[in-house]
Amino acid sequence: MAVPKKRTSRSxxxxxxxxxxxxxxxxxxxxxxxxxxxxxxRSKSFYYGINNELDNNLPKSISNNQE
Structure with a gap:
């Protein structure tokens, strides 16, 4: 016979x-x-190889920081 489970309290x-x-x-x-x-x-755990194609697509504010 199936018995209903107890209800979980709010706390x-x-x-x-x-x-x-x-x-x-x-x-x-x-x-x-x-x-x-x-x-x-400031990240020292990532190294990026930058392609010219990717660099041309970046906004100027980001591409200036990498130089």
Missing amino acids: KKKIRKNVWLNKTNEIALKALSLAKSILTN
Whole structure:
């Protein structure tokens, strides 16, 4: 005979939701920090080979930083 499961409490739902939100916020902050370091040419973990074709398509503000 089937028995209904117990209902999850609101506090447990909030805890699980906050854990998930904190993980996503941490990942988003790391991605933003990495993007900032790449844009300001402070990143030491990436090496780029620049082609003239790619350089011509970049906006002037970005292409001036790489020279």
